[in-house]
Amino acid sequence: xxxxxDVISILDFNKEELLDLFSKAKLxxxxxxxxxKNLKGKILTxxxxxxxxxxxxxxxxxxxxxxxxxxxxxxxxxSSLAKGENIxxxxxxxxxxxxxxVIRHKLEGVSRYAAEICEHPVINAGEGTxxxxxxxxxxxxxxxxxxxxxxxxxxxxxxxxxxxxxxSSLILSFSIFKPRxxxxxxxxxxxxxxxxxxxxxxxxxxxxxxxxxxxVLEEADVFYxxxxxxxxxxxxxxxxxxxxxxxxxxxHIKRMKEGAIILHPLPRVDELxxxxxxxxxxxxxxxxxxxLYLRMALLRAIxxxx
Amino acid sequence: xxxxxxxxxxxxNGTVIDHIPAGRALDxxxxxxxxxxxxxxxxxxxxxxxxxxxxxxxxKIENRVLEPRExxxxxxxxxxxxxxxxxxFEVKEKYKLEPPETIEGLIRCPNELCITNKQDxxxxxxxxVVKGSxxxxxxxxxxxxxxxxxxxxxxx
Ligand SMILES: [Zn+2]
Numbered sequence: 001x002x003x004x005x006d007v008i009s010i011l012d013f014n015k016e017e018l019l020d021l022f023s024k025a026k027l028x029x030x031x032x033x034x035x036x037k038n039l040k041g042k043i044l045t046x047x048x049x050x051x052x053x054x055x056x057x058x059x060x061x062x063x064x065x066x067x068x069x070x071x072x073x074x075x076x077x078x079s080s081l082a083k084g085e086n087i088x089x090x091x092x093x094x095x096x097x098x099x100x101x102v103i104r105h106k107l108e109g110v111s112r113y114a115a116e117i118c119e120h121p122v123i124n125a126g127e128g129t130x131x132x133x134x135x136x137x138x139x140x141x142x143x144x145x146x147x148x149x150x151x152x153x154x155x156x157x158x159x160x161x162x163x164x165x166x167x168s169s170l171i172l173s174f175s176i177f178k179p180r181x182x183x184x185x186x187x188x189x190x191x192x193x194x195x196x197x198x199x200x201x202x203x204x205x206x207x208x209x210x211x212x213x214x215x216v217l218e219e220a221d222v223f224y225x226x227x228x229x230x231x232x233x234x235x236x237x238x239x240x241x242x243x244x245x246x247x248x249x250x251x252h253i254k255r256m257k258e259g260a261i262i263l264h265p266l267p268r269v270d271e272l273x274x275x276x277x278x279x280x281x282x283x284x285x286x287x288x289x290x291x292l293y294l295r296m297a298l299l300r301a302i303x304x305x306x
Numbered sequence: 307x308x309x310x311x312x313x314x315x316x317x318x319n320g321t322v323i324d325h326i327p328a329g330r331a332l333d334x335x336x337x338x339x340x341x342x343x344x345x346x347x348x349x350x351x352x353x354x355x356x357x358x359x360x361x362x363x364x365x366k367i368e369n370r371v372l373e374p375r376e377x378x379x380x381x382x383x384x385x386x387x388x389x390x391x392x393x394x395f396e397v398k399e400k401y402k403l404e405p406p407e408t409i410e411g412l413i414r415c416p417n418e419l420c421i422t423n424k425q426d427x428x429x430x431x432x433x434x435v436v437k438g439s440x441x442x443x444x445x446x447x448x449x450x451x452x453x454x455x456x457x458x459x460x461x462x
Contacts, residue, residue, distance in 0.1 A: 109447025
């Protein structure tokens with residue numbers, strides 16, 4: 001099911017495969033002592049053409065915990081890419097050294113192309129504005145652990161719906177696990193792109209676009225919070241005006257359902273006040289920790305089939 | 307071709323492209339790169355009555371045989387077209403165009419952020435042909451969509 005698979009888009013996987021992966025991750029998470037060192041001698045290479053320390057470290061940690069080794073392409077500005085080597089040649093070279101390659105790039109289609117030219121499996125660790133399949137697996141894993149199911153839940157997705165690839169990728173997954181309803185909460189300027197809206201309509205995903213989350217606080221099961229960046233606004237004044245509306249505080253938490261959870265792909269800026277961290281609803285640290293196990297399960301499944 | 311459809315004289319040698327959806331003849335002309343400055347005769351018939359399509363367009367080109375590349379591109383804007391190779395006023399060969407499964411290196415991806423639009427990369431754009439009531443192309447790499455109407459703007 002998983003052996004030698006590429007991970008390019010969440011849409012490359014079905015319900016059965018994802019649930020299987022979550023069970024594997026949970027098993028690894030439940031083992032107190034990690035005796036899964038069966039990736040000895042295997043090399044994972046991270047090639048982050050766009051920097052992201054957390055995601056890179058998470059993959060490297062997962063590989064090391066499984067007994068494997070890691071290589072890193074290094075900063076694009078100081079590697080051979082800066083000297084004008086093209087992406088294709090770089091990727092081919094990495095394929096010779098590695099057993100699995102993890103790629104992040106701001107251009108779209110890079111990982112699909114890499115998978116085409118590489119002999120070894122390729123994992124997309126974030127690409128363009130649309131795809132971030134392993135983050136979505138991590139998000140779904142946390143939701144699955146909490147609710148024991150991924151169907152029929154109500155999501156409030158808050159932040160930069162237009163540009164955040166974590167959001168877009170999560171929305172893609174709603175065609176696999178149907179939610180009850182999805183609220184997309186963002187400033188007008190950062191609403192979902194036409195492509196995403198037509199995707200939801202085509203897949204019969206019930207959604208509603210809002211500019212504040214106040215009216216859905218009592219209703220949502222999952223609050224998916226992301227960062228809103230100042231640079232995304234054409235008018236900085238507009239940013240100053242709206243930024244306060246997308247911050248979750250303890251006051252909001254009081255109105256949430258008993259079992260509701262707050263997720264965040266991290267890093268956060270100020271959209272989640274640190275006071276929220278200790279509340280029962282805050283699941284974003286658990287989500288980040290689960291991310292390590294999920295990525296371990298994924299690497300192990302791809303490299304050994306187990 | 308029935309006599310009724312023959313509004314212009316028969317051609318001696320060349321190609322007749324029949325059963326083009328009404329309104330798409332000019333897209334076919336664009337694909338063929340015909341500007342009107344060529345030294346061969348081109349007849350374009352638009353909105354001709356057709357049993358099969360209701361209305362259709364039709365193009366006759368004297369002294370020109372289509373290349374496979376051109377036939378492939380035409381099949382995307384006119385998936386039901388038939389190609390007649392004319393020799394000595396006779397139909398020497400006749401075949402129906404069939405849109406390919408994928409189209410490689412002929413049309414570029416409409417997404418400016420796509421790897422296939424990056425210069426200096428040895429990568430050919432590859433689009434999947436999604437067949438429906440109208441053809442839609444989908445970039446194999448980034449998933450961008452190109453509608454049938456937009457196709458001629460992205461020919462390489
Ligand atoms: Zn593309």
